[in-house]
Every structure is written in structure tokens, then in C-alpha cells.
Amino acid sequence: MDQIYRRSCTALTALFSAVALTACGGGGSSTPTPAASAPPSTPVPSPPAGPSSSDVAFATPSSATDTSEAGKIETYAFAEKGNELVAGAPTYAPSEASFSATLSGSQAYAGAAIRLYAPGNTGAAPVTAFNAAGFTRLKIQLKSSSDGVLSIKLQPSPVAGDGCTATAQAIVNSTLSELVIDLNDTMFPLPDYCNGIGSKVGTIQAGLFAVDVINAATTTGAHNLSVGTVKLAP
Numbered sequence: 001m002d003q004i005y006r007r008s009c010t011a012l013t014a015l016f017s018a019v020a021l022t023a024c025g026g027g028g029s030s031t032p033t034p035a036a037s038a039p040p041s042t043p044v045p046s047p048p049a050g051p052s053s054s055d056v057a058f059a060t061p062s063s064a065t066d067t068s069e070a071g072k073i074e075t076y077a078f079a080e081k082g083n084e085l086v087a088g089a090p091t092y093a094p095s096e097a098s099f100s101a102t103l104s105g106s107q108a109y110a111g112a113a114i115r116l117y118a119p120g121n122t123g124a125a126p127v128t129a130f131n132a133a134g135f136t137r138l139k140i141q142l143k144s145s146s147d148g149v150l151s152i153k154l155q156p157s158p159v160a161g162d163g164c165t166a167t168a169q170a171i172v173n174s175t176l177s178e179l180v181i182d183l184n185d186t187m188f189p190l191p192d193y194c195n196g197i198g199s200k201v202g203t204i205q206a207g208l209f210a211v212d213v214i215n216a217a218t219t220t221g222a223h224n225l226s227v228g229t230v231k232l233a234p
């Protein structure tokens with residue numbers, strides 16, 4: 001049985017999962033579950049076109065656990081061999097939430113993740129759906145000083161416990177930079193292992209519950225990620 005670790009605010013809960021060879025997973029409303037280890041092959045997001053007065057803030061970190069939009073921030077980590085995973089504590093810099101995990105051995109799958117909930121949502125009932133149907137792009141600030149690719153999952157309510165939800169890939173570096181990603185099935189396909197079954201962009205947009213950012217690196221060592229402002233643009 002695989003062990004999955006999740007940190008919600010200040011506590012990390014250890015659970016077991018029977019998901020085989022999976023990674024980058026979204027969790028349920030109580031515990032994230034890893035998804036497939038092989039990320040979907042997607043185009044690289046385009047660089048930002050600049051700020052716009054029509055952008056709407058989805059999540060702006062105001063601490064390691066909260067956003068300025070009255071949403072919560074959670075962190076979680078998972079690995080094929082749970083005893084070889086040590087999750088760090090979430091940290092905060094102005095408008096930037098960070099998280100890391102350290103692997104003492106190579107894994108078939110692993111991940112360190114930050115989940116940012118929609119405005120007014122804490123991850124528990126009552127759920128206030130965020131209607132993103134009128135938006136065509138996601139603008140998100142990301143960085144990692146340890147790895148060059150992060151995954152972004154759009155989560156419905158309840159979140160996709162098997163990770164079968166719209167998932168994009170972002171190329172990043174050690175400088176917090178904004179990426180602009182089109183909200184369509186080309187940029188946010190379902191992971192390959194889902195065989196076309198899961199929550200697609202068109203379904204999620206009317207009730208976007210959370211955005212997960214995942215560092216799915218599997219090599220020995222420390223792996224980190226940071227998320228800044230998340231916005232939606234028409």
C-alpha cells in the first residue's frame with residue numbers, strides 16, 4: 001500500500017492509498033490522492049501579456065494558510081515509499097506561498113503540492129462555487145529553485161481524488177514569474193492514465209473550487225515550489 005502525506009495548515013496526516021504508479025494527484029475534500037506519474041504532454045504556456053483591469057483575483061496568498069480573497073491554502077505531499085518522504089513546513093513571503101518535500105530515495109511517483117481554494121472557501125462545507133465560465137485564461141505566478149516543471153490542476157467540488165481533472169504543465173525557474181495559460185482542453189487535458197474520463201475544463205469552469213500546483217519530481221533530494229497571485233482573465 002502506498003503512503004500519502006498531506007499537510008493542511010499546520011498538521012500533516014498520513015494515509016494509505018492503493019493507487020498504483022500514480023503521481024501529481026488532487027485530493028478529496030479531506031485527503032489528496034496521487035495521480036499518474038507521467039505528466040500529460042501539453043504545450044508550454046505563453047509568457048504574460050501584462051496586467052489588465054479586467055483580471056479577477058482568484059487567490060492571493062496573505063499568509064502560509066490564507067488568501068486575501070478569504071480562501072484557504074493547504075499543502076500536501078506523497079510518495080511511492082512514504083518512509084522516504086519528509087514534508088517541510090509551508091512558508092510565506094509577501095503574496096507568495098511556498099512548500100517543499102525531501103526524498104531520501106528515488107520514487108516511481110512523488111509530489112509536493114500547494115492547493116489554493118476559491119474565494120470564500122475553506123476546503124470544507126459550505127462550498128461557494130466560483131463561476132469562471134466567462135474567463136478564457138488563467139494567470140498564475142510560479143517558481144521552483146529545484147525543478148523546471150510544475151503541474152497545475154483545476155479542481156471541481158469535491159476535488160478529484162484520483163487526479164483525473166484538467167491538468168496543465170508549466171516550465172518554471174527560480175524567479176517568481178507569471179504565466180498565462182488558455183483555459184481549454186489543449187492546454188488543460190486530462191492526464192493520459194484517465195483514458196478520457198474525468199473533469200474537463202468546460203465542466204469545471206462553472207464551479208472552480210481550487211487550483212493545485214504540484215512539483216512531481218521523483219529524484220532523491222529536496223523539491224520545492226512557490227505560488228504567487230492566481231487570476232482569471234477574459
